[in-house]
Amino acid sequence: MVKSQCFEKVGLKKGPWTPEEDQKLLAYIEEHGHGSWRALPAKAGLRRCGKSCRLRWTNYLRPDIKRGKFNLQEEQSIIQLHALLGNRWSAIATHLPKRTDNEIKNYWNTHLKKRLDKMGIDPVTHKPKADSFGSGSGHSKGAASLSHMAQWESARLEAEARLVRESKLTVPNPPKNILGSAVSAQVSNKSSATPTERPRCLDVLKAWQGVVFSMFSVGSSDSLESPTSTLNFSENALAIPLIGVQKNPTTTLAFATNNATCNRGTTVSEFDRGNQLECFEKLKDPAQVRRNLDSSMAIHGISPYAGDHNAWFVDSSANENAPMGNIIDGFSEILVCNSLDPNPTCSGENINDNYAGNLEDNYWNSLLNLVDASPTGSSVF
DNA sequence: AAAGTATCCAACCGCTCAGTC
DNA sequence: GGACTGAGCGGTTGGATACTT
Numbered sequence: 155m156v157k158s159q160c161f162e163k164v165g166l167k168k169g170p171w172t173p174e175e176d177q178k179l180l181a182y183i184e185e186h187g188h189g190s191w192r193a194l195p196a197k198a199g200l201r202r203c204g205k206s207c208r209l210r211w212t213n214y215l216r217p218d219i220k221r222g223k224f225n226l227q228e229e230q231s232i233i234q235l236h237a238l239l240g241n242r243w244s245a246i247a248t249h250l251p252k253r254t255d256n257e258i259k260n261y262w263n264t265h266l267k268k269r270l271d272k273m274g275i276d277p278v279t280h281k282p283k284a285d286s287f288g289s290g291s292g293h294s295k296g297a298a299s300l301s302h303m304a305q306w307e308s309a310r311l312e313a314e315a316r317l318v319r320e321s322k323l324t325v326p327n328p329p330k331n332i333l334g335s336a337v338s339a340q341v342s343n344k345s346s347a348t349p350t351e352r353p354r355c356l357d358v359l360k361a362w363q364g365v366v367f368s369m370f371s372v373g374s375s376d377s378l379e380s381p382t383s384t385l386n387f388s389e390n391a392l393a394i395p396l397i398g399v400q401k402n403p404t405t406t407l408a409f410a411t412n413n414a415t416c417n418r419g420t421t422v423s424e425f426d427r428g429n430q431l432e433c434f435e436k437l438k439d440p441a442q443v444r445r446n447l448d449s450s451m452a453i454h455g456i457s458p459y460a461g462d463h464n465a466w467f468v469d470s471s472a473n474e475n476a477p478m479g480n481i482i483d484g485f486s487e488i489l490v491c492n493s494l495d496p497n498p499t500c501s502g503e504n505i506n507d508n509y510a511g512n513l514e515d516n517y518w519n520s521l522l523n524l525v526d527a528s529p530t531g532s533s534v535f
Numbered sequence: 536a537a538a539g540t541a542t543c544c545a546a547c548c549g550c551t552c553a554g555t556c
Numbered sequence: 557g558g559a560c561t562g563a564g565c566g567g568t569t570g571g572a573t574a575c576t577t
Contacts, residue, residue, distance in 0.1 A: 244565060257545095260544050
Protein backbone atom coordinates (compact mmCIF):
# COMPACT_ATOMS: atom_id res chain seq x y z
CA MET A 155 0.00 0.00 0.00
CA VAL A 156 1.33 3.32 -1.00
CA LYS A 157 0.51 5.99 1.44
CA SER A 158 -0.40 9.42 0.35
CA GLN A 159 2.45 11.79 0.97
CA CYS A 160 -0.03 14.54 1.62
CA PHE A 161 -0.27 14.30 5.36
CA GLU A 162 3.32 13.27 5.78
CA LYS A 163 4.73 16.52 4.50
CA VAL A 164 5.64 19.07 7.07
CA GLY A 165 4.98 22.74 6.61
CA LEU A 166 1.75 22.23 4.78
CA LYS A 167 -1.28 23.95 6.13
CA LYS A 168 -4.26 21.98 7.34
CA GLY A 169 -7.65 22.90 8.60
CA PRO A 170 -10.22 25.38 7.37
CA TRP A 171 -9.55 27.27 4.20
CA THR A 172 -9.29 31.02 4.28
CA PRO A 173 -11.00 33.23 1.69
CA GLU A 174 -7.56 34.11 0.34
CA GLU A 175 -6.71 30.48 -0.22
CA ASP A 176 -10.06 29.89 -1.87
CA GLN A 177 -9.44 32.79 -4.18
CA LYS A 178 -6.02 31.52 -5.14
CA LEU A 179 -7.31 28.07 -5.88
CA LEU A 180 -10.30 29.35 -7.77
CA ALA A 181 -8.25 31.75 -9.84
CA TYR A 182 -5.69 29.14 -10.71
CA ILE A 183 -8.21 26.52 -11.77
CA GLU A 184 -10.22 28.99 -13.76
CA GLU A 185 -7.15 29.95 -15.68
CA HIS A 186 -5.28 26.69 -16.00
CA GLY A 187 -7.57 23.90 -14.97
CA HIS A 188 -6.44 21.71 -12.13
CA GLY A 189 -4.16 19.46 -14.13
CA SER A 190 -2.17 17.39 -11.69
CA TRP A 191 -3.50 17.97 -8.23
CA ARG A 192 -0.17 17.19 -6.73
CA ALA A 193 1.54 19.88 -8.72
CA LEU A 194 -1.22 22.40 -8.30
CA PRO A 195 -0.47 23.85 -4.84
CA ALA A 196 3.02 25.00 -5.77
CA LYS A 197 1.83 26.51 -9.02
CA ALA A 198 -1.08 28.22 -7.34
CA GLY A 199 0.99 29.47 -4.46
CA LEU A 200 -0.79 27.44 -1.84
CA ARG A 201 0.74 25.76 1.14
CA ARG A 202 -1.67 22.89 0.92
CA CYS A 203 -1.36 19.37 -0.34
CA GLY A 204 -2.91 18.55 -3.66
CA LYS A 205 -5.42 16.31 -2.08
CA SER A 206 -6.65 19.06 0.14
CA CYS A 207 -6.97 21.34 -2.88
CA ARG A 208 -8.90 18.73 -4.78
CA LEU A 209 -11.32 18.24 -1.91
CA ARG A 210 -11.80 21.93 -1.44
CA TRP A 211 -12.56 22.32 -5.11
CA THR A 212 -14.77 19.28 -5.39
CA ASN A 213 -16.79 19.87 -2.27
CA TYR A 214 -16.94 23.60 -2.04
CA LEU A 215 -15.51 25.81 -4.76
CA ARG A 216 -16.76 24.05 -7.83
CA PRO A 217 -19.18 26.37 -9.57
CA ASP A 218 -21.80 23.75 -10.25
CA ILE A 219 -22.57 23.09 -6.64
CA LYS A 220 -25.91 23.76 -5.11
CA ARG A 221 -25.70 24.74 -1.50
CA GLY A 222 -28.29 25.10 1.18
CA LYS A 223 -30.99 22.90 2.54
CA PHE A 224 -32.10 19.76 0.84
CA ASN A 225 -35.65 19.89 -0.42
CA LEU A 226 -38.22 17.17 -0.05
CA GLN A 227 -37.53 15.66 -3.41
CA GLU A 228 -33.86 15.49 -2.69
CA GLU A 229 -34.55 13.82 0.63
CA GLN A 230 -36.72 11.28 -1.09
CA SER A 231 -34.07 10.64 -3.67
CA ILE A 232 -31.41 10.09 -1.08
CA ILE A 233 -33.54 7.62 0.82
CA GLN A 234 -34.48 5.79 -2.33
CA LEU A 235 -30.98 5.63 -3.59
CA HIS A 236 -29.57 4.66 -0.25
CA ALA A 237 -32.02 1.81 -0.03
CA LEU A 238 -30.74 0.57 -3.34
CA LEU A 239 -27.09 1.46 -3.20
CA GLY A 240 -26.17 1.70 0.44
CA ASN A 241 -23.39 4.05 1.46
CA ARG A 242 -22.20 4.60 -2.06
CA TRP A 243 -22.31 8.32 -1.78
CA SER A 244 -20.64 9.10 -5.04
CA ALA A 245 -23.11 6.90 -6.87
CA ILE A 246 -25.97 8.56 -5.04
CA ALA A 247 -24.57 11.97 -5.83
CA THR A 248 -24.61 11.03 -9.48
CA HIS A 249 -28.38 11.21 -9.36
CA LEU A 250 -28.68 14.35 -7.31
CA PRO A 251 -27.92 17.41 -9.38
CA LYS A 252 -25.36 19.77 -7.98
CA ARG A 253 -24.93 17.96 -4.70
CA THR A 254 -21.62 16.51 -3.63
CA ASP A 255 -21.16 13.09 -2.21
CA ASN A 256 -19.76 14.64 0.94
CA GLU A 257 -22.78 16.83 1.38
CA ILE A 258 -25.16 13.95 0.84
CA LYS A 259 -23.22 11.80 3.23
CA ASN A 260 -23.34 14.49 5.87
CA TYR A 261 -27.02 15.05 5.37
CA TRP A 262 -27.72 11.37 5.61
CA ASN A 263 -25.74 10.98 8.79
CA THR A 264 -27.13 14.05 10.49
CA HIS A 265 -30.74 14.03 9.36
CA LEU A 266 -32.12 11.11 7.41
CA LYS A 267 -30.40 8.35 9.28
CA LYS A 268 -31.72 9.62 12.56
CA ARG A 269 -35.16 10.07 11.13
CA LEU A 270 -35.31 6.46 10.01
CA ASP A 271 -33.87 5.35 13.27
CA LYS A 272 -36.56 7.13 15.22
CA MET A 273 -39.16 5.47 13.10
CA GLY A 274 -37.75 2.11 14.02
CA ILE A 275 -36.30 1.47 10.62
CA ASP A 276 -32.79 0.24 10.33
CA PRO A 277 -31.07 2.89 8.23
CA VAL A 278 -28.64 0.31 6.94
CA THR A 279 -31.07 -2.28 5.70
CA HIS A 280 -34.13 -0.04 5.41
CA LYS A 281 -36.09 -2.69 7.18
CA PRO A 282 -37.91 -2.48 10.48
CA LYS A 283 -35.50 -3.06 13.29
CA ALA A 284 -37.48 -6.01 14.60
CA ASP A 285 -37.17 -7.57 11.23
CA SER A 286 -39.98 -9.95 10.50
CA PHE A 287 -39.14 -10.54 6.93
CA GLY A 288 -38.99 -14.17 6.12
CA SER A 289 -41.00 -15.04 9.18
CA GLY A 290 -44.43 -15.08 7.74
CA SER A 291 -44.76 -11.55 6.58
CA GLY A 292 -45.06 -12.68 3.04
CA HIS A 293 -42.75 -10.00 1.86
CA SER A 294 -39.52 -11.81 2.03
CA LYS A 295 -39.59 -12.25 -1.68
CA GLY A 296 -39.89 -8.55 -2.14
CA ALA A 297 -37.07 -7.86 0.21
CA ALA A 298 -34.91 -10.48 -1.36
CA SER A 299 -35.67 -9.14 -4.77
CA LEU A 300 -34.74 -5.65 -3.79
CA SER A 301 -31.57 -6.99 -2.33
CA HIS A 302 -30.83 -8.69 -5.60
CA MET A 303 -31.51 -5.49 -7.41
CA ALA A 304 -29.20 -3.60 -5.17
CA GLN A 305 -26.43 -6.03 -5.96
CA TRP A 306 -27.25 -5.78 -9.57
CA GLU A 307 -27.26 -2.02 -9.51
CA SER A 308 -24.02 -2.05 -7.64
CA ALA A 309 -22.33 -4.00 -10.37
CA ARG A 310 -24.01 -1.88 -12.98
CA LEU A 311 -22.50 1.22 -11.49
CA GLU A 312 -19.09 -0.32 -11.66
CA ALA A 313 -19.58 -1.03 -15.31
CA GLU A 314 -20.87 2.46 -15.79
CA ALA A 315 -17.81 3.96 -14.19
CA ARG A 316 -15.61 1.87 -16.38
CA LEU A 317 -17.39 3.03 -19.48
CA VAL A 318 -17.21 6.61 -18.49
CA ARG A 319 -13.50 6.31 -18.05
CA GLU A 320 -13.36 4.70 -21.43
CA SER A 321 -15.42 7.41 -23.01
CA LYS A 322 -13.20 10.05 -21.52
CA LEU A 323 -10.32 8.58 -23.42
CA THR A 324 -12.05 9.08 -26.70
CA VAL A 325 -13.80 12.32 -25.88
CA PRO A 326 -11.04 14.70 -24.89
CA ASN A 327 -13.34 17.51 -23.92
CA PRO A 328 -16.79 16.15 -23.30
CA PRO A 329 -19.36 18.85 -23.71
CA LYS A 330 -21.30 17.96 -20.65
CA ASN A 331 -20.66 16.42 -17.35
CA ILE A 332 -22.44 13.15 -17.17
CA LEU A 333 -21.61 11.64 -13.86
CA GLY A 334 -21.74 14.23 -11.23
CA SER A 335 -19.04 15.04 -8.78
CA ALA A 336 -16.57 12.44 -9.77
CA VAL A 337 -16.48 13.76 -13.27
CA SER A 338 -17.10 17.32 -12.36
CA ALA A 339 -13.84 17.27 -10.56
CA GLN A 340 -12.11 16.49 -13.77
CA VAL A 341 -11.63 20.08 -14.74
CA SER A 342 -8.98 19.77 -17.32
CA ASN A 343 -9.20 23.11 -18.98
CA LYS A 344 -10.25 26.59 -18.14
CA SER A 345 -13.59 26.50 -19.85
CA SER A 346 -14.74 23.44 -18.03
CA ALA A 347 -14.86 25.32 -14.81
CA THR A 348 -18.21 26.66 -15.81
CA PRO A 349 -21.33 25.13 -14.37
CA THR A 350 -22.29 21.93 -16.04
CA GLU A 351 -25.72 20.74 -16.80
CA ARG A 352 -26.70 17.67 -14.93
CA PRO A 353 -28.79 14.88 -16.24
CA ARG A 354 -32.37 14.57 -15.36
CA CYS A 355 -32.55 12.91 -12.03
CA LEU A 356 -33.80 9.57 -11.11
CA ASP A 357 -34.14 7.91 -14.42
CA VAL A 358 -32.36 5.05 -12.84
CA LEU A 359 -34.94 5.03 -10.12
CA LYS A 360 -37.66 4.94 -12.63
CA ALA A 361 -35.89 2.02 -14.14
CA TRP A 362 -35.96 0.35 -10.79
CA GLN A 363 -39.60 1.06 -10.46
CA GLY A 364 -40.04 -0.79 -13.65
CA VAL A 365 -38.04 -3.69 -12.40
CA VAL A 366 -40.01 -3.81 -9.19
CA PHE A 367 -43.22 -3.66 -11.11
CA SER A 368 -42.18 -6.37 -13.46
CA MET A 369 -41.02 -8.71 -10.79
CA PHE A 370 -44.03 -8.37 -8.56
CA SER A 371 -46.71 -8.20 -11.16
CA VAL A 372 -45.57 -11.23 -13.06
CA GLY A 373 -45.50 -13.34 -9.96
CA SER A 374 -43.46 -16.00 -11.58
CA SER A 375 -40.35 -17.73 -10.47
CA ASP A 376 -38.19 -15.52 -12.54
CA SER A 377 -34.79 -15.14 -11.20
CA LEU A 378 -32.72 -12.09 -10.92
CA GLU A 379 -29.10 -12.70 -10.57
CA SER A 380 -25.96 -10.75 -10.60
CA PRO A 381 -24.97 -8.88 -13.72
CA THR A 382 -22.31 -11.35 -14.48
CA SER A 383 -24.74 -14.16 -14.57
CA THR A 384 -27.86 -14.58 -16.55
CA LEU A 385 -30.67 -12.22 -15.82
CA ASN A 386 -33.96 -13.88 -16.48
CA PHE A 387 -37.26 -12.17 -16.82
CA SER A 388 -40.47 -13.43 -18.12
CA GLU A 389 -41.63 -12.19 -21.42
CA ASN A 390 -44.03 -9.83 -19.74
CA ALA A 391 -41.46 -8.52 -17.41
CA LEU A 392 -39.74 -6.82 -20.22
CA ALA A 393 -36.31 -5.48 -20.32
CA ILE A 394 -36.15 -2.62 -17.97
CA PRO A 395 -32.51 -3.39 -17.49
CA LEU A 396 -32.13 -2.12 -20.96
CA ILE A 397 -31.91 1.59 -21.03
CA GLY A 398 -30.93 3.05 -24.31
CA VAL A 399 -28.77 6.01 -23.75
CA GLN A 400 -27.90 8.71 -26.13
CA LYS A 401 -25.09 10.42 -24.39
CA ASN A 402 -24.61 13.18 -26.86
CA PRO A 403 -24.78 13.55 -30.60
CA THR A 404 -21.19 12.64 -31.21
CA THR A 405 -20.38 10.19 -28.49
CA THR A 406 -22.89 7.51 -28.01
CA LEU A 407 -22.99 4.83 -25.47
CA ALA A 408 -25.83 2.45 -25.84
CA PHE A 409 -26.47 -1.05 -24.77
CA ALA A 410 -28.99 -3.62 -25.75
CA THR A 411 -27.38 -6.89 -25.23
CA ASN A 412 -30.38 -9.03 -25.87
CA ASN A 413 -30.25 -8.10 -29.48
CA ALA A 414 -28.89 -10.87 -31.60
CA THR A 415 -26.92 -8.46 -33.69
CA CYS A 416 -25.30 -7.00 -30.63
CA ASN A 417 -23.51 -9.91 -29.15
CA ARG A 418 -26.44 -11.37 -27.43
CA GLY A 419 -25.40 -12.67 -24.10
CA THR A 420 -22.34 -10.57 -23.72
CA THR A 421 -21.88 -8.80 -20.49
CA VAL A 422 -21.04 -5.20 -20.14
CA SER A 423 -17.48 -5.95 -19.30
CA GLU A 424 -17.13 -7.82 -22.53
CA PHE A 425 -18.25 -4.90 -24.61
CA ASP A 426 -15.81 -3.07 -26.67
CA ARG A 427 -16.45 0.49 -27.62
CA GLY A 428 -16.81 -0.24 -31.29
CA ASN A 429 -19.44 -2.75 -30.53
CA GLN A 430 -21.35 -0.30 -28.41
CA LEU A 431 -21.46 2.14 -31.23
CA GLU A 432 -22.50 -0.51 -33.63
CA CYS A 433 -25.28 -1.58 -31.35
CA PHE A 434 -26.55 1.90 -30.97
CA GLU A 435 -26.75 2.34 -34.65
CA LYS A 436 -28.70 -0.81 -35.03
CA LEU A 437 -31.02 -0.17 -32.17
CA LYS A 438 -31.81 3.45 -32.41
CA ASP A 439 -35.29 2.66 -33.59
CA PRO A 440 -37.21 2.09 -30.36
CA ALA A 441 -39.87 0.10 -32.11
CA GLN A 442 -37.25 -2.24 -33.39
CA VAL A 443 -35.79 -2.57 -29.98
CA ARG A 444 -39.17 -3.37 -28.56
CA ARG A 445 -39.67 -6.05 -31.16
CA ASN A 446 -36.32 -7.46 -30.34
CA LEU A 447 -37.20 -7.50 -26.71
CA ASP A 448 -40.52 -9.13 -27.29
CA SER A 449 -38.82 -11.95 -29.04
CA SER A 450 -36.31 -12.46 -26.35
CA MET A 451 -36.86 -13.85 -22.90
CA ALA A 452 -33.38 -14.07 -21.62
CA ILE A 453 -32.02 -10.67 -21.02
CA HIS A 454 -28.32 -10.51 -20.66
CA GLY A 455 -26.11 -7.65 -19.81
CA ILE A 456 -26.85 -4.47 -18.04
CA SER A 457 -27.53 -1.03 -19.24
CA PRO A 458 -24.82 1.28 -18.28
CA TYR A 459 -27.12 4.14 -18.02
CA ALA A 460 -24.86 7.11 -18.33
CA GLY A 461 -25.84 10.55 -17.51
CA ASP A 462 -26.63 13.05 -20.15
CA HIS A 463 -29.11 10.94 -21.86
CA ASN A 464 -32.36 10.36 -23.50
CA ALA A 465 -33.46 6.99 -22.35
CA TRP A 466 -35.73 5.27 -24.77
CA PHE A 467 -37.59 2.92 -22.54
CA VAL A 468 -37.17 4.42 -19.16
CA ASP A 469 -37.56 7.93 -20.23
CA SER A 470 -38.70 10.19 -17.45
CA SER A 471 -41.26 11.96 -19.50
CA ALA A 472 -42.77 8.74 -20.68
CA ASN A 473 -42.77 7.18 -17.30
CA GLU A 474 -43.68 9.70 -14.74
CA ASN A 475 -47.39 9.57 -15.41
CA ALA A 476 -47.54 5.88 -15.77
CA PRO A 477 -50.29 4.23 -13.75
CA MET A 478 -47.83 2.32 -11.68
CA GLY A 479 -46.77 5.58 -10.19
CA ASN A 480 -43.55 6.19 -8.48
CA ILE A 481 -43.20 3.08 -6.52
CA ILE A 482 -40.01 3.89 -4.82
CA ASP A 483 -41.10 7.45 -4.39
CA GLY A 484 -43.99 6.02 -2.49
CA PHE A 485 -42.13 4.39 0.27
CA SER A 486 -39.55 7.08 0.60
CA GLU A 487 -42.29 9.62 0.92
CA ILE A 488 -43.60 7.64 3.79
CA LEU A 489 -40.25 7.95 5.42
CA VAL A 490 -39.80 11.57 4.67
CA CYS A 491 -43.29 12.54 5.68
CA ASN A 492 -43.66 10.46 8.78
CA SER A 493 -40.68 11.41 10.75
CA LEU A 494 -41.27 12.33 14.32
CA ASP A 495 -40.42 15.75 13.22
CA PRO A 496 -43.27 16.27 10.79
CA ASN A 497 -42.33 17.82 7.54
CA PRO A 498 -44.72 20.63 6.71
CA THR A 499 -44.30 20.00 3.04
CA CYS A 500 -45.88 16.60 3.37
CA SER A 501 -49.48 16.88 2.49
CA GLY A 502 -50.79 13.48 1.60
CA GLU A 503 -53.42 12.27 3.99
CA ASN A 504 -52.92 8.83 2.58
CA ILE A 505 -49.46 8.93 3.95
CA ASN A 506 -50.63 9.45 7.48
CA ASP A 507 -53.25 6.79 7.06
CA ASN A 508 -50.65 4.37 5.88
CA TYR A 509 -48.54 5.09 8.84
CA ALA A 510 -51.12 3.98 11.36
CA GLY A 511 -49.97 0.43 11.45
CA ASN A 512 -46.66 -1.13 12.15
CA LEU A 513 -43.58 -0.10 10.27
CA GLU A 514 -43.44 -3.13 8.16
CA ASP A 515 -46.85 -2.38 6.80
CA ASN A 516 -45.90 1.17 6.20
CA TYR A 517 -42.55 0.61 4.69
CA TRP A 518 -42.72 -2.45 2.56
CA ASN A 519 -46.45 -2.88 2.35
CA SER A 520 -46.81 0.58 1.00
CA LEU A 521 -44.28 -0.15 -1.59
CA LEU A 522 -46.00 -3.35 -2.49
CA ASN A 523 -49.42 -1.79 -2.39
CA LEU A 524 -48.29 0.68 -4.90
CA VAL A 525 -47.17 -2.17 -7.03
CA ASP A 526 -50.37 -4.11 -6.52
CA ALA A 527 -52.40 -1.10 -7.50
CA SER A 528 -50.60 -0.88 -10.75
CA PRO A 529 -52.10 -2.51 -13.78
CA THR A 530 -50.04 -5.22 -15.34
CA GLY A 531 -48.67 -4.81 -18.76
CA SER A 532 -47.97 -1.18 -18.31
CA SER A 533 -47.34 0.66 -21.47
CA VAL A 534 -44.18 1.90 -19.98
CA PHE A 535 -42.37 -0.90 -21.60
C1' DA B 536 -25.29 34.96 31.63
C1' DA B 537 -22.69 30.85 31.86
C1' DA B 538 -21.98 26.08 31.34
C1' DG B 539 -23.11 21.97 29.24
C1' DT B 540 -24.85 19.45 25.35
C1' DA B 541 -26.24 18.63 20.71
C1' DT B 542 -25.84 19.42 15.96
C1' DC B 543 -23.75 20.52 11.70
C1' DC B 544 -20.45 20.10 8.17
C1' DA B 545 -15.81 21.11 6.18
C1' DA B 546 -11.82 18.77 6.14
C1' DC B 547 -8.94 15.02 6.98
C1' DC B 548 -7.37 10.12 6.94
C1' DG B 549 -6.68 5.80 5.13
C1' DC B 550 -7.90 2.64 1.82
C1' DT B 551 -8.64 1.05 -2.91
C1' DC B 552 -8.06 0.93 -7.71
C1' DA B 553 -6.72 2.12 -12.40
C1' DG B 554 -3.09 3.75 -15.14
C1' DT B 555 1.75 4.13 -16.20
C1' DC B 556 6.45 2.85 -16.44
C1' DG C 557 4.30 -8.78 -13.50
C1' DG C 558 5.50 -5.63 -10.03
C1' DA C 559 6.34 -1.01 -8.25
C1' DC C 560 4.80 3.37 -8.18
C1' DT C 561 1.58 7.29 -8.74
C1' DG C 562 -2.64 9.85 -9.04
C1' DA C 563 -7.12 10.14 -7.96
C1' DG C 564 -11.52 8.89 -5.93
C1' DC C 565 -14.22 7.04 -2.22
C1' DG C 566 -16.19 6.32 2.40
C1' DG C 567 -15.51 6.78 7.34
C1' DT C 568 -14.25 9.77 10.86
C1' DT C 569 -12.88 13.92 13.29
C1' DG C 570 -12.99 18.34 15.33
C1' DG C 571 -14.16 23.17 15.36
C1' DA C 572 -18.03 26.28 15.05
C1' DT C 573 -22.55 27.17 16.07
C1' DA C 574 -27.10 26.46 18.10
C1' DC C 575 -29.76 24.99 21.69
C1' DT C 576 -30.93 23.72 26.47
C1' DT C 577 -30.55 23.87 31.34
